[in-house]
Amino acid sequence: MKNYCQEAMDTLTSLGASYGDVRILNYRREDIFLRNGKPGGLNFYESLGAGVRVIVNGAWGFASTTEITSASMKDCAIRAITIAKASAMVKKQNVKLSPRKPVEDVWGTPFTIDPFKVSLEEKLGLLTKIDDILRKKPEIKVASSSMQFAREQQWYMDSEGSYIAQDLMRSGAGYSATAVGNGDMQIRSYPQSWGGNHKSMGYEIVHAYDLLGNAERIRDEAIALLTAPECPSGRTDLILDGPQLALQIHESVGHANEFDRVLGFEANYAGRSFMVPSLHFAPSGFKYGSEIVNLVADTTVPGGLATFGYDDDGVRGGRFHVVQNGQHRNWFTTRETASVLGEETESNGCNRSDGYSNIPITRIPNLSLMPGSWKLDDLIADTKDGIIMEVNKSWSIDQMRLNFQFGTEIGRLIKNGKVTGIVKNPNYQGVTPEFWGSCDAICNQDHWDLWGVINCGKGQPGQTAEMSHGGAPTRFKNVMCGIKG
Numbered sequence: 069m070k071n072y073c074q075e076a077m078d079t080l081t082s083l084g085a086s087y088g089d090v091r092i093l094n095y096r097r098e099d100i101f102l103r104n105g106k107p108g109g110l111n112f113y114e115s116l117g118a119g120v121r122v123i124v125n126g127a128w129g130f131a132s133t134t135e136i137t138s139a140s141m142k143d144c145a146i147r148a149i150t151i152a153k154a155s156a157m158v159k160k161q162n163v164k165l166s167p168r169k170p171v172e173d174v175w176g177t178p179f180t181i182d183p184f185k186v187s188l189e190e191k192l193g194l195l196t197k198i199d200d201i202l203r204k205k206p207e208i209k210v211a212s213s214s215m216q217f218a219r220e221q222q223w224y225m226d227s228e229g230s231y232i233a234q235d236l237m238r239s240g241a242g243y244s245a246t247a248v249g250n251g252d253m254q255i256r257s258y259p260q261s262w263g264g265n266h267k268s269m270g271y272e273i274v275h276a277y278d279l280l281g282n283a284e285r286i287r288d289e290a291i292a293l294l295t296a297p298e299c300p301s302g303r304t305d306l307i308l309d310g311p312q313l314a315l316q317i318h319e320s321v322g323h324a325n326e327f328d329r330v331l332g333f334e335a336n337y338a339g340r341s342f343m344v345p346s347l348h349f350a351p352s353g354f355k356y357g358s359e360i361v362n363l364v365a366d367t368t369v370p371g372g373l374a375t376f377g378y379d380d381d382g383v384r385g386g387r388f389h390v391v392q393n394g395q396h397r398n399w400f401t402t403r404e405t406a407s408v409l410g411e412e413t414e415s416n417g418c419n420r421s422d423g424y425s426n427i428p429i430t431r432i433p434n435l436s437l438m439p440g441s442w443k444l445d446d447l448i449a450d451t452k453d454g455i456i457m458e459v460n461k462s463w464s465i466d467q468m469r470l471n472f473q474f475g476t477e478i479g480r481l482i483k484n485g486k487v488t489g490i491v492k493n494p495n496y497q498g499v500t501p502e503f504w505g506s507c508d509a510i511c512n513q514d515h516w517d518l519w520g521v522i523n524c525g526k527g528q529p530g531q532t533a534e535m536s537h538g539g540a541p542t543r544f545k546n547v548m549c550g551i552k553g
């Protein structure tokens with residue numbers, strides 16, 4: 069593959085590109101869905117292609133090809149140059165890239181069991197057993213379970229001397245049960261909604277969550293929700309579990325700190341931000357949350373869906389605070405956007421593309437709320453009046469990433485330090501800095517896990533990216549809950 073990269077690179081430099089990079093991608097994926105005992109989809113697909121990105125006369129050009137031959141790589145490079153030259157005629161200013169040292173490296177996701185070597189019988193066998201348990205009670209009208217596995221091999225070369233080979237593996241599994249009765253419909257999912265949990269690892273993720281062992285509880289909770297009281301309306305203390313906290317982080321911190329949105333470059337998909345650059349330079353740092361709020365971006369954390377050696381700018385993965393002790397510290401940048409912060413400012417490695425045929429854009433990396441010191445039992449015992457909300461069901465947030473409302477699958481009421489029962493249709497609303505400012509207790513590392521987002525949409529044409537958000541159950545004081553209508 070190195071030779072093919074080199075051939076495109078030679079073409080780029082001979083035609084006057086001031087910068088160029090080439091990425092060849094081989095992507096393999098297996099999706100297995102079971103719905104009410106029948107395979108709802110068994111998809112296996114594989115793609116191979118290359119993308120060439122180039123700067124000529126201060127403007128970007130990009131082209132891709134599905135054919136990896138000497139002739140097509142050269143042709144792809146020529147097309148990228150032609151596009152860059154055309155873009156240069158309408159450019160407002162020259163593209164600048166922040167400094168970075170070239171590197172030669174090989175990086176791969178650590179994994180124990182290659183999911184592509186596990187038989188389809190074994191995978192379907194487990195999903196069928198789960199399905200049997202979920203549909204043992206007639207109230208469950210829809211039982212769906214799934215597994216997804218993906219492997220992406222990348223070969224990257226740029227005109228500054230980098231050559232990087234990466235081998236990324238991602239695996240996920242989960243299920244949900246939908247109960248109908250009492251004039252209502254309720255859903256419960258495990259280990260989280262929207263297709264289960266996904267991590268950068270192998271088939272071992274399937275064993276890491278006790279999928280079978282939780283099926284009965286999930287089924288019975290879905291049924292119990294049918295006759296449960298509605299979530300009470302009013303202000304109360306709110307404890308979010310890991311999966312819901314993950315989405316809260318994603319929507320109100322992740323997207324709000326993509327520097328392209330902050331700069332106004334990217335305004336699709338509810339795509340602006342209440343954060344403005346001047347806030348970052350205020351002497352005290354913008355107060356994003358309470359003093360115990362530490363939100364850390366980390367593309368090196370084991371298991372994160374955005375865990376990699378290098379981003380699509382060839383920038384090394386790393387760890388940095390977005391919010392430290394409640395104060396805003398960093399944006400998510402690329403080599404292009406980091407240069408706006410100062411000529412010597414380096415990118416923090418958030419440039420990623422969806423496949424070989426898209427140009428990379430600013431992406432949320434893994435972003436996690438650092439654990440605190442509480443045991444969950446102690447946190448509940450310490451709560452006089454409150455509600456625990458578990459597993460996301462619905463979300464809405466305005467395009468400035470400021471006002472939001474989230475619904476979860478189940479709520480558990482707390483009175484005088486004890487869980488007293490479940491409620492249905494729980495939801496809450498808030499305003500980003502106030503909400504994070506009301507955070508007063510975070511559970512410890514034992515309760516902490518990474519929760520994957522596999523469908524983060526952005527850009528035009530639309531691109532999908534994956535990342536993980538870590539969190540342990542976390543308490544927010546005096547939050548508006550139980551919003552009707």
Ligand SMILES: [Zn+2]
Nearest residue numbers: 318323524525
């Ligand atoms: Zn997203």
